[in-house]
Amino acid sequence: MKIEDKKRVLREMVLHRRFEERCYQAYIERKIGGFLHLYPGQEACCNGVMEAARPGHDYVITGYRDHVHAIKCGADPKEVMAELYGKETGSSKGRGGSMHIFDVAHRFMGGYALVGGPFPLAAGMAKAIQLKGGDEIAICFLGDAANNQGTFHETMNMAALWKLPVLFVCENNLYGIGTAIDRSTAVVHQHKRVAAYNIPADECDGQDIEVVYEHARKAVDHVRSGKGPYFLELLTYRYRGHSMSDSRGYRSREEEEMWKQRDPIFILRDRLIAAGEMTMADYEALEKETDAYIENEVIRFAEESPEPRVEDLEKYVLAERETQLPWLTGKAA
Amino acid sequence: MAQIMYWEAIQRAHDEEMARDPLVICMGEDIGVAGGTYKATKGLYEKYGPLRVMDTPISENGFTGLAVGASFLGVRPIVEIMSVNFAWLAMDQMFNSAAKVRYMSGGQLAAPCVFRSAGGAAHQLGAQHSARMEKVFMGIAGLRVVTPSNPKQAYGLLKSAVRCDDPVFINEHELMYNMKGEVPDGEYFHPLEGSEIARSGTDVTLFGYNISVHWCLKAAEILDKQYGISAEVVDLYSLSPLDRDGIRKSVSKTHRAVIAEEDEAPVGVGSEVIAIINEECFFELDAAPVRVHSALVPQPYNHTLEKAAIPDHEDVVKAVLKMFGKA
Numbered sequence: 001m002k003i004e005d006k007k008r009v010l011r012e013m014v015l016h017r018r019f020e021e022r023c024y025q026a027y028i029e030r031k032i033g034g035f036l037h038l039y040p041g042q043e044a045c046c047n048g049v050m051e052a053a054r055p056g057h058d059y060v061i062t063g064y065r066d067h068v069h070a071i072k073c074g075a076d077p078k079e080v081m082a083e084l085y086g087k088e089t090g091s092s093k094g095r096g097g098s099m100h101i102f103d104v105a106h107r108f109m110g111g112y113a114l115v116g117g118p119f120p121l122a123a124g125m126a127k128a129i130q131l132k133g134g135d136e137i138a139i140c141f142l143g144d145a146a147n148n149q150g151t152f153h154e155t156m157n158m159a160a161l162w163k164l165p166v167l168f169v170c171e172n173n174l175y176g177i178g179t180a181i182d183r184s185t186a187v188v189h190q191h192k193r194v195a196a197y198n199i200p201a202d203e204c205d206g207q208d209i210e211v212v213y214e215h216a217r218k219a220v221d222h223v224r225s226g227k228g229p230y231f232l233e234l235l236t237y238r239y240r241g242h243s244m245s246d247s248r249g250y251r252s253r254e255e256e257e258m259w260k261q262r263d264p265i266f267i268l269r270d271r272l273i274a275a276g277e278m279t280m281a282d283y284e285a286l287e288k289e290t291d292a293y294i295e296n297e298v299i300r301f302a303e304e305s306p307e308p309r310v311e312d313l314e315k316y317v318l319a320e321r322e323t324q325l326p327w328l329t330g331k332a333a
Numbered sequence: 334m335a336q337i338m339y340w341e342a343i344q345r346a347h348d349e350e351m352a353r354d355p356l357v358i359c360m361g362e363d364i365g366v367a368g369g370t371y372k373a374t375k376g377l378y379e380k381y382g383p384l385r386v387m388d389t390p391i392s393e394n395g396f397t398g399l400a401v402g403a404s405f406l407g408v409r410p411i412v413e414i415m416s417v418n419f420a421w422l423a424m425d426q427m428f429n430s431a432a433k434v435r436y437m438s439g440g441q442l443a444a445p446c447v448f449r450s451a452g453g454a455a456h457q458l459g460a461q462h463s464a465r466m467e468k469v470f471m472g473i474a475g476l477r478v479v480t481p482s483n484p485k486q487a488y489g490l491l492k493s494a495v496r497c498d499d500p501v502f503i504n505e506h507e508l509m510y511n512m513k514g515e516v517p518d519g520e521y522f523h524p525l526e527g528s529e530i531a532r533s534g535t536d537v538t539l540f541g542y543n544i545s546v547h548w549c550l551k552a553a554e555i556l557d558k559q560y561g562i563s564a565e566v567v568d569l570y571s572l573s574p575l576d577r578d579g580i581r582k583s584v585s586k587t588h589r590a591v592i593a594e595e596d597e598a599p600v601g602v603g604s605e606v607i608a609i610i611n612e613e614c615f616f617e618l619d620a621a622p623v624r625v626h627s628a629l630v631p632q633p634y635n636h637t638l639e640k641a642a643i644p645d646h647e648d649v650v651k652a653v654l655k656m657f658g659k660a
Contacts, residue, residue, distance in 0.1 A: 059406070093439030102438035109405055110438060114429050120395045121430060124402020131356065131384065131408060138402075154395025161390070316440040317475050319498035327493040330524030 001051065001213055003277060006268060009051060009209060011286060013043045013265050016068045018290045019077055022299065023067070023084060023098075027244050031302075032084045035113075036098050037065040041239040044264035045171045046072050046141065048212025049232070052220045053139060053167075056106045059125045061118045062141040064099035065238075066111025069141055074106030077294070078301040087305035094308045095316060107136075115176075116149025118142060119168075123155045126164035126229075137223045138166040144190050144233075145176025156197040156229070163228035167219050168194075170233045171206065177242045178250040191233040199229050206234030207262045210271075236264075334517055339481075340510040342488035343373040343449070347411060349520065350495045351381055354409065357495060360387035360396055361413030370415055371451060371510040393419050397448065398426035401500075404446045405434075409495055417452035417504065418464050431500040432475035447494045448502045453544060453595055454632055454643050455507035463632035463639075465596035467542075470502045471573040471605070478573035479525055480504035482546040484514035486570055489523025497525060504572070506544045526571050528579035534565035537589040537653055540580070540606055542569040545593040545625075545644075552593075552649035562653060572602060580606060581613040588619040591652050595643060598626040623652045 001009070020038045027036050039046075046069050050060075056074045067080050075091055083090030084098050092102050099113040109125065112118045122140035129136050146152060147170065159166050170190045174181050187193050191201035200222060204215040212234060219230045237259040241248045248256070272278045318324075326332035337345070350357045363370055365378035365388040378386040389396040393414060400410035414420045420427070431444035454463040470478045477499050481487040487505070494501035531546055532553050539549035546568045553564035567583050569575060584590050590610055592603035603624035610622055628642045654660035 061402075090439070092437060092441070095439045096437040100437040102441050104438065104441040110434070110442065112430065114425060117398070117425065117429060120398025120426060121402035121405070124399040124404070124408075125406055126402075127399060128403040128406035128408045131358070131403075132406070150392075151395055151398060154390070154392035155399070157390055157392065158395060158399060162387075316436045316438075318435070318477070319443065324497055324499070327497040327522060328524060328526045330489065330493065330522050332493075332496075332520075332522040 001210055005051065006272060007277065009047050010265070010268050010272065012072070013047055013268070014286055014290050015077065016043050016047070016071065017265055018287065018294055019071070019081070019298070020067065022294050024240070026084070026299070032098065033086065034097050034099070035064070036244045037242065038240045039065055039068045039238070041259065041264070042171055042173060042206065042236045043068065044209040044212050045169065045206045045234045045236050048209045049139065049141070049169050049216040051213050052216035053137070058136050059107045059109050059129070059138045060141070061109045061122050061125070061138070062111055063115065063118060063143060063146065064111050064113045065143070066099065066101045070101040070103050070108045070111070073103060073108035075101065075103035075108055077298050081298045081302040082305045085302040085305070086307070087302060088308045089301070089305040116142070116146040116151040119146070119149070119151040119155035122166050122168070123159045123164050126159065126166035127162065129165055135224060137220065139169060140166060141169045141171060143176070144170055144172040144174070144181055145184065147190055147193060148176070148185060156194050156199055159229040160197045160199050165223050165226065166229045167223045168229065168231045170231065171236055172233055173236050173238045175242065175251070178246060180250065189233070191231055194231040199231050201231040201233065203233040203235065206236030207264045208267050209264060334515040336513050337484055337516050338510065339484045339487050339512045339514070340372045342484035342516050343491055344375050344377070345516070346488045346491035347374060347377055348380070350492065351377065351385065356407055357409045357411065358385040358387065358403070359411040359413065360389050360400060362389055362391055362415050364388060364413050369413065373413065373449070373510070393422040394426050397423035398430060400446050401426055401431045401444045404444045405442055409445060411447045411449065411491070411495060414448060414450040416462055417450040417466050418461055420448070420450050420466065424469070427476065427500070427502070428473050432473050436475060443498055444500050445498045446500045447491065448500070449491070449505060450503070451505045451507045453506040453508060454639060457634055457636055457639060458632070459634045460631035467504050467572055468596055468601040470504070471602070475500070476573065477501040477525055478504065479571050480543040481570060482541070482543050482568050484512065485516045485521070486523050488516050489521045490525065490570065492520070493522045493525050496522070501525065504543060509544060523570070526574060526576065528576035529568040529570060530565060530583070531568045532564070532566040534563040534587065536563045536587055537591060537656065538565045538567055538583040538587045539649060539653070540567050540569055540590060540592040542572060542594070542602065545595055548593050548644070548646040548649050551646035552653065555646070555650050556653055560654065560659060562657060564653065569602070569606070575605060575609060577609050577613055580609050584610055584614050585617045588617055589656060590622040591625060591649060591656065592622065593625040593644065593649050595627055597629045598624055599629065601626065620656050623656060625649050625652050
C-alpha cells in the first residue's frame with residue numbers, strides 16, 4: 001500500500017471505530033433500538049479487502065454487522081446513523097434499521113439478517129454481471145458461522161459450476177453468536193471447506209491491513225480476470241459481544257485482552273509512527289477531530305432529522321402502483 | 334385464437350419474453366437439456382443456450398436466492414420450482430429476501446423475479462409431493478400471488494409477471510399442464526390483479542381458483558340443469574391481492590357464497606374470502622358462506638383415501654344444495 005493510502009485508511013478506520021463506539025453509547029441512551037451488531041476489532045478486514053477492490057463499482061453485500069461496509073462503499077455516515085435512529089433521512093428511510101443498511105447508488109447492496117442469506121444473493125449478482133458483461137465483481141462479506149448454513153454449500157457449488165465472478169470474504173471472528181467455532185464446526189479452518197467445490201482459497205491475518213490488502217489483491221485479481229469465484233478467510237476478532245444483548249460469558253477477558261494487543265488500528269498507527277509519517281500527537285488529534293465530526297455532524301443530523309410519516313407506512317411494500325398499471329390491469333399497449 | 338395446452342402457453346410466454354429481452358432468463362431443475370418436467374421450457378435451451386436457460390443443481394433455496402440476487406441488477410429471472418412442496422426449502426429467499434428487500438431498503442432495491450411452481454394432488458404422489466401451499470404465499474407482504482385456471486391465463490399471467498417490478502409467485506397445478514384452451518394469437522397480458530366472472534349467475538356465487546374453477550363450472554352446470562339453481566362462478570386468479578371489489582359485487586348480486594379450494598381449510602383462501610365478505614358486504618348475505626376444501630391430512634398414497642381427501646365438483650354441488658335446504 002502507498003503511504004498516502006495508509007494514512008487515508010487509518011483516518012477511515014478511526015472513523016469506523018469511533019462511529020461504532022458512538023452507536024454503543026446511543027443504544028445505551030435508547031436512541032437506537034432493535035439489534036445492534038458492532039464492528040470494532042474487525043476493521044482491517046473490510047478496509048483491506050475494499051482497498052484492493054473498487055468501492056462504488058464492485059457490488060458488496062453482507063450480513064447484519066454492516067455499518068462499516070456501507071460507509072466503506074461510500075455511504076454517508078450521517079445517513080447510516082440516521083437509519084439507526086429510524087429517521088426518514090436514513091439510508092433505508094428508517095425502514096431497515098441497523099441490520100438493513102443499503103446504499104445502492106454506491107453499490108452497497110445491503111445488510112441481511114438471516115445468517116448465510118447473502119451467499120446466493122451475491123452469486124446472483126455475479127450471474128447478472130456475467131450476463132451483462134461488465135468488469136465488476138460481487139463481494140460477499142460474512143462471518144465464519146454462516147458457513148454452517150446450507151446456502152454456503154449450495155452457493156459454493158453453483159458459483160464454481162458457473163464460474164461466477166464472486167469473492168467470498170469470511171471474517172472469521174471465532175464465534176457464532178456465543179458458540180466458539182470449535183464447538184460448532186467440524187472443520188475449523190474455513191478456507192479448507194471450499195476445496196470440496198474446487199474453489200481457490202486463502203487464509204491470512206485479518207488484523208494487519210497490509211497483510212489483508214496483499215491477499216485481497218490476489219483474490220480480487222483472480223475474480224476480476226474471469227477465473228471464477230475465490231474464498232478468502234481473514235482471522236479476526238470482535239471486541240464487543242455478538243450484539244448488544246451479549247455479555248460475553250462464553251469467553252475470557254484474558255482472551256479479549258490478547259486480541260486487543262493486535263488491534264488493527266494500532267498496528268497501522270504504530271507502523272506509520274515508526275516510519276516517521278506521523279506522531280502520537282497527530283493520532284490523538286485525529287481521534288479528537290473524528291469525534292467532533294461524529295458529534296457535530298453525524299449525531300446532530302440523526303437527532304434533527306424527521307421521523308417517517310405514519311401515512312407512509314405501506315410505501316415500499318410493492319412498486320409504485322401507477323408505474324405498474326399495464327401489468328396490474330392487463331391494459332398493456 | 335389457437336387452441337393450445339397449458340404447458341404450451343407457458344412455454345410461449347417464456348419464449349416471447351426471452352426473445353424480447355436478453356436479461357430475461359429461466360432456471361430450475363431439469364428445465365434445460367431435459368426440457369422441463371412439465372415441458373414448460375421445452376426447446377428454450379436449444380434456442381437461448383445454457384447461460385440463459387439454466388439447469389440448476391437440486392438446491393432450491395440456493396438457486397432461488399441466486400435468481401433474487403440477479404434480479405437486483407436488472408435481470409428478470411423466471412424460476413421453476415419443480416413441485417411446490419420443494420418451495421418450502423426456498424421460502425427463506427422468497428420471503429426474507431425477495432419480498433422484503435424493497436421495504437427494508439426504503440425503496441432502493443427490488444427483486445422482480447417470477448417463481449413458478451406446480452402444486453396440488455395429482456395421482457397418488459403421496460404426502461410430500463401433493464401439497465397445496467397458496468395459503469402460505471398469499472400471506473406475505475411484498476409478494477404477488479397469481480394462479481392460472483386455463484391456458485390463456487397461464488400465458489398472460491406469466492407475461493405480465495415478467496414485466497412487473499414486484500416478485501410474483503405463480504401457482505400452477507400438476508393436473509392442468511395438458512389442459513387445452515384458447516389463447517390469443519397476438520401478445521396478451523393478463524391482469525395481475527382482479528378476478529374474472531367465469532360464468533354468470535344470480536342465485537349463488539361459487540368462488541374458485543386454479544383447478545377448483547373447473548369444479549365450480551361443472552357444479553354450476555349440474556345445479557342449473559338438475560336443480561334450477563343459477564350459480565355464478567368467480568375465478569380468483571389473483572390470490573394476493575384478493576379482489577375485494579369483485580367479491581363484494583358478486584355476493585351483493587347473488588347473496589350467497591361457496592368457496593372451493595383444493596387446499597386444507599385452516600388459514601386458507603376460503604377463510605380469507607369469507608373474512609372479506611364479512612368486511613365488505615355482510616348484510617347482503619342470505620345464508621352463511623361455506624367452504625369446500627380438502628381434509629386436514631397429509632395427502633394419503635392410497636387411491637381411495639386420496640380421493641376422499643380431495644374435494645371435487647360433487648362436493649360443491651352438495652354444499653350448494655345444503656345451503657338451499659335441498660339436501
